Amino acid sequence: MPATESTPSVQVFDDAEQVAREAAGLFVRLSIEAISARGSFSVALSGGTTPRRVYELLASDDYRTQVTWANVHVFFGDERTVAPDHPDSNYRMANEALLSLVPIPAKNVHRIDGVGDAAANASQYESELREFFGDAAWPRLDLVMLGMGDDGHTASLFPGTTALAEERAWVVANWVEKFQTWRITLTAPAINAARRVLFLITGAGKAERLREVLRGERDPSRLPSQLIRPRDGTLEWFVDRAAAEKL
Ligand code: 6PG
Numbered sequence: 001m002p003a004t005e006s007t008p009s010v011q012v013f014d015d016a017e018q019v020a021r022e023a024a025g026l027f028v029r030l031s032i033e034a035i036s037a038r039g040s041f042s043v044a045l046s047g048g049t050t051p052r053r054v055y056e057l058l059a060s061d062d063y064r065t066q067v068t069w070a071n072v073h074v075f076f077g078d079e080r081t082v083a084p085d086h087p088d089s090n091y092r093m094a095n096e097a098l099l100s101l102v103p104i105p106a107k108n109v110h111r112i113d114g115v116g117d118a119a120a121n122a123s124q125y126e127s128e129l130r131e132f133f134g135d136a137a138w139p140r141l142d143l144v145m146l147g148m149g150d151d152g153h154t155a156s157l158f159p160g161t162t163a164l165a166e167e168r169a170w171v172v173a174n175w176v177e178k179f180q181t182w183r184i185t186l187t188a189p190a191i192n193a194a195r196r197v198l199f200l201i202t203g204a205g206k207a208e209r210l211r212e213v214l215r216g217e218r219d220p221s222r223l224p225s226q227l228i229r230p231r232d233g234t235l236e237w238f239v240d241r242a243a244a245e246k247l
Contacts, residue, residue, distance in 0.1 A: 008214070008235040008236065008237055009234075009235070009236050009237070010214065010236075010237040010239060010244070010247065011236065011237065011238055011239065012239050012240070012241055012244040012247075013238065013239070013240055013241070014240065014241055015202075015240050015241065015242075016050070016053065016202040016203070016240050017053065018240070019050075019200055019201075019202055019238045019239070019240050020051075020053035020054045020056075020057055020200075021057060022238055023051075023054045023145070023198065023200055023238055024054050024057040024058050024063050025063075026143075026198065027043070027054070027058060027063075027067075027143065028058075028063055028066045028067055030043075030142055030143050030196065031043075031067050031068070031071075031072060031142075032066070032067075032068075034142040035068055035071045035072075039071065040071045040072070040073055041071060041072045041073070041142050041143075042072075042073045042075065042132070042139075042140075042141045042142045042143075043072065043073070043074055043075065043141065043142060043143040043144075043145065044074075044075040044076060044077045044141050044143070044144040044145065044186065044191075044194075045074060045075070045076055045077065045090070045094050045145055046076075046077050046078075046090075046145045046146050046147045046155070046200075047076070047077070047078060047079070047080070047090030047093060047094075047147075048090075048147040048149070050147045050200045050201070050202055051145055051147065051200060052093060052097050054145075054200070055093075055094055055097035055098035056097050056098070058098055058102070059097065059098045059101035059102055064101070064102050067102070069102050069103045069104040069105075069108075070103070070104070070105060070108075072104055072108060073108045073110065073132060074094070074099065074104065074108060074109050074110060075110045075129065075132075075141065076090055076091065076094070076110070076111065076112050077144060077145070077146060077155040077185065077186050077191070078090065078112070078155040078156035078183055078184060078185040078186065079091065079111075079112035079113075079114045079156075079183070079184045079185075080114055080156075080181070080183060081114045081115075081118050081121075081181060081182045081183065081184065082114045082115070083114065083115050084111065084114070084115075086114075089114060090112075091111045091112070091114075095109075110125075110128050110129070110132070112125045112171075112184050113125070114184065118173035118182035118183075118184055119172075119173040121173070121184055122169075122171045122172050122173040122184045122185075123171070125171045125184065126169060126170045126171040129170055129171065129190075130170070137193075138170065138189060138190060138192075138193030139170055139186075139190055139193055139194070140193055140194065140195060141193070141194040141195065142194070142195050142196065143194065143195070143196045143197075143198060144186070144191050144194040144196070144197045144198070145198050145200065146191070146197060146198065146199045146200070146225075146228065147199065147200055147201070148199060148201055148206065148209065148210070148213065148225045150205055150206055150209055151209070152209050152212070152213055152222065152223035152224060152225050152226075153224050153225070154199070154224055154225040154227075154228060155185045155186055155191065156174050156176065156183030156184065156185035157174070157185055157187075157188060157224040157225075157227065158174065158176045158178070158183075158224065159221065159222050159223070159224060160177075160221055160222070161174050161175065161176060161177075161224075162174065162175070163185055163187060164188070164220065164221055164224055164227065166187040166188070166189070167189060168189075169187055169190075170186065170187060170189075170190040171184065171185065171186055171187065171190065172184070172185060172187055188224075188227035188228065191228055191230075192227075192228065192229055192230050192231050192233075193230075193231060193232075193233075194230055194233050195230075195233045195234070196230070196233055196234045196236070197228055197230050197233065197234070197235045197236070198236050198237075198238060199225070199228075199235075199236070199237045199238070199239075200238050201237060201238070201239045201240070201243045202239070202240040202242065202243055203240070203242055203243055204242040204243065204245065206243045207242065207243050207244070207245045207246045208246055209223075210237075210239065210243055210244070210246070210247065211246040211247055213225045213226055214237070214247060215247065
């Protein structure tokens with residue numbers, strides 16, 4: 001592995017609740033460090049079910065009061081092509097569990113539009129990121145939170161899809177044949193530009209795929225989570241004991 005790529009750290013915790021607590025604690029610590037070093041904390045949230053508990057904890061008294069929300073900028077790793085109040089919307093989940101419950105300025109919440117033309121919305125979202133990150137070649141997010149599906153996908157980088165080969169765009173629309181739908185997703189090189197990337201993996205149903213991704217042959221077109229290798233950043237996996245069973 002080239003020296004610029006970090007070796008992933010895998011931390012195993014007792015259960016999903018402990019994973020969520022550790023992730024919420026890390027979010028708080030990174031926000032304090034980033035705000036003190038650079039004046040703001042930029043984070044891309046993930047969708048799916050696993051992070052919901054993290055968001056709930058961050059909204060609870062213990063954690064909420066430790067974060068300077070006025071200096072936090074929330075982005076999203078991916079979005080489904082639905083309205084923001086649709087049950088499948090990643091924004092809706094994050095908004096219900098976290099964003100509507102903390103004093104974050106509306107202008108600091110950078111939502112991916114899921115309604116209308118997916119390619120246009122992807123390019124609009126890339127423009128929003130570019131505006132925030134100035135003339136940087138890639139978005140230097142302080143933290144990207146990710147989950148992994150049981151097919152090995154992460155964000156909306158699904159096995160065998162065209163987005164996996166993207167080398168220039170920060171955000172693309174990605175056709176997902178098995179769901180017959182478009183998704184909008186950060187690309188692997190955009191995720192890999194982050195300072196820190198954190199996967200949250202829980203449950204026995206993910207154990208075999210996690211083993212393949214972390215310990216198996218490199219085959220990113222089948223296991224897109226293997227594309228995630230921050231170029232100049234840290235990659236961490238927070239895993240519960242059930243998901244870690246086959247490592
Ligand atoms: C999404 C996600 C996706 C998710 C995984 C894991 O929009 O669906 O961002 O990549 O993180 O599918 O989802 P679970 O946490 O529900 O297992």
